[in-house]
Amino acid sequence: MISFDFDYYRAENAKEALHKYLELSEQNQNVLYYNGGTEIVTYARKNKIKFSALIDIQNIPECSVLKSNEKQIIIGSSVPLNMIIEKNYFPLLSNSCRGIADHTTRNQITIGGNLAGKLPYKEAVLSLLVANANLKVMTQNGITIKKITQLFDKRLQLKPEDILLQIHIDKGVIDLPYFQIREVKQSEIDYPIMHLVALKQNDKIKTSLSSLCAFPFRDKDLETIINDNKLTRLEKIDQVVNNLPVPISSNYRGGKDYKEMLFRNSLNSCLDQLGSEI
């Protein structure tokens, strides 16, 4: 059970939510936005997070949109992962979300929560990074739309009061060739120890990675190596491994050596499939 008391607010629109956040913060309240709640509930039960107020954003109309028009796919931040997977507007996104938690929990986990939560894996971000998606965000200065590549650095770089409303994906990317592989310690229902996503656009491979290192990333320098056709396959893989932005992390789920082996194999399969060299 959650043993501490807190206030619960439900916002009907983005402005109201943001104003409530600012108002409560001024009263020195410890406020969190509440979406699917899977992280908040599990951490609060163990007293690993504290808050005095929650603002539920699931009733904000923009946040529950899930549609595809001529130009783009629009996904509200409160849409559960299972709905995204079932609609399957963007197969790469579906596939990279399918490994998150289990089916029952994916009914509850929202894409916004996956991107903005505390857990470091953020697997939904991988396909959005390679697809160069746009994020629609409510800020104190009104609504802004920015490239995810500008907003994401280790985690979403938003101000505490900002609200991620929607994700916009250009429809030009949805049928491009892609590669996706998720490795786990053992059980499929587990956090990944390496998740690699790649998309091939205009003969260039774009890649993003989660869980291999301490945080998810897309790295232009690595893509330069991968797309450098003067290099042999083995040189590419060696150089990528040697030029990771941060070292491969070791933890209870997987040690550095094992993860590196999996990554090398995965990158090799990726290059097999998307064929960057002659």
Next chain:
Amino acid sequence: MTKSFVGKSIKRNDGLDKISGDQKYLDDLKFGGLLYASILSSPHAHAEILNIDIKEAENSPGVKRVLTGDYHPHAMGLYLGDKPPLAVQKVRYYGEPVAAVIAKSKADAEKAVQKIRVKYKKLNSVSSSRESLKKEAPILHQNLKNYNHIPDVVPQPNSNIANLTKIRKGNYQKAAKEAKYVIKEKFKFPPGDHVAMENRSAVAEIKANGDVQIYSTTQAPFVVKELLAFNFDIPTGKINVIAPPIGGGFGGKAGLQLEGLAYILSKSVGGKPVKIVNKREDDMVSSPGHIGLEANVTITADEQANITGMDLQYYFDAGAYADYAVNVSRAAAISATGPYRVDNLNCDSYCLYTNHPFATAYRGFGHIELAYVIERSIDILAKKIDIDPVKLRLINAISKGDTTPTRSLMDNNTGDLKACINKTAELINWDQGSVVKIDNDKVIARGMGLLWKSPAMPTNTDAGAILTFNNDGSVNLHNSIVEIGQGTKTALRQIVAEKLQMPLNKVHITSEVNTKTGPHDWATAASRSLMMAGRAAINASEDAIQQLKNTAARVLRCPVEDLTVAEQKVFMTDEPNIFIKVRDLCLGYVYENGNAIGGQIIGRGNYIARKLSSMDPKTGEGRPALEWTLGAQAVKIEFNLRNYSYEIKKAASTMDVGKVINPDLARGQVTGAMAMGLSFARSEGFSFNSSNLVQNDTLRDYKILRYGEHPNYYVEFIETPQGDGPFGARGLGEQGVIGMPGALANAISNAVNQEIKELPLIPELIYKNVKEGHNDD
């Protein structure tokens, strides 16, 4: 014509409640005026408690009392009394209960427990059983020499040895000298959890007249009653322990669990009822789990591949408290060799203190542990000799006329292990090869593991049965077997129906155990319930039959010996049309004029283990084993050489269970055990950081086999009757886990052509072994 109820797949009587979710477990029961407890547990593996500040917690809303270890600073336990209900002066493992809050609501208790401030001074911790034996290791129990223990346990004060059981049989030194083949190996695996569906809980209340009432998720209500009486100086008869059906025990709910703590909690608030319910995390680390093991194994064999000797050192990791674990290490000594004929044996089985969560009974009770190291060693020996491992097992399988490690004779009741091996080899298609390449990335591999088990229980272990009648002639079997999911109660009904020749729907059985109204029973553990309570039920049925005949003989005016009881009637055997209905006899027979005779029939039955004896402390010689169940198990896996992952495709098991009382229930029980054994080997076990804190104390991280990860299961039985078992049956409850870890590890070792000597068998471990193996080459 007699009707047969034994040997049929009767549906279990508790099945409907369970599948519909209507089964009420302890936490579902309502109690008036209940108070709730919440526990603060240790964040350290080993530390001195410098100070506990409870003021703020005491002033928290709804709080009735805050307790720390000094309220009852006395160690208690079953086999070795070494653990106080709340830590005293020191904490010895991560998760050890340090303080308790009693409050009006669960939320009040939880809130207040956060307000307790404890100052610790961290101490060096002992991180493995081998390390616990080193000179520089801290002694975890300075007071070991003063702890109460049973005579069969040999603690060594001023060391971390809670028990050492020695077996000396034949002349191992001579065997080693003359051996043609010798293998010498080391193995290890960590302690872990049972992961029973239902977390442990207890409710204690002390009534105004001093009567103590305990509700508990216990497998051993009589043990709880007797230990509370002993430790708190309460007359035994004043204590009543009630055990409702529980959601899985697997050994983890035997012995003393939360009951002692619940009792002092209630006592501290004037006897009001207090409930304590483990959260999942507490159930995993604060309450005991399964034991860990490190082992040295040396096996010698002659030219013809006969095993000539074994030299075994078992170092069990009991964790911080060894109360129940001391008997696990003893059980492992009794069965040390696995089901092999070994005439020359040295075995030292140590139960050792470490700063890990402590261990208690776990399904298999020392046997799943020893079987892993023995079955792996047998495969390694087979490679050394260059013989098929199944053939090696057939050559050395124990059989009638051989002796056990404690030198007791495998008598006429010995099961047919060779038939089990052959059947299992056939089920797994052993003839298709132990490793077969499918493509560049994948191989199919097979592995086998044998099992044997005997209960390692007190020599006077007993069971009882009482049969009472209803006015429709139906019977109630009062028994003290706890329903833990095993289905024994259904089998007991079958036994009574068979003896009384009465339809099954006329045989009712009590579902909860009440130590005031039920007959005495040692514990629902050691796979002895069907055998012992079954014998008691037969005994009670015969007693009831005799009484029915006695009254009927008076009414029918014929000799008692001319009567038969069947079809709810007592009739003259040679003239069956002369009869009286049981319903007209069972509560006394009433003549037409109103005179009544006979009174109600109460069948009484009991059973006590026969001819068991203690072991010689120097050589282990003795007869500690009630009966032996033998079997062979195997798995088939598909192994991915790219990422070292694997799928378990098929698991097979053949056991000689004497007589199958209920085939569906028996298969269910064995299948469940096989799944548990696979899960144990594949992914379970605690992972510790460098400070000995458990890193996977949640089900998010402690992985058990999931629904989609199960193989196809194949279960067969051989029936060599157990002369003293009910209808020839012997125990089968735990046994299915025992051979699985060895079988799985053997299959994986075959797949990668490297000897895996650890558990759990996660891909990264296999990868490391292969990598290191190649480096050695």
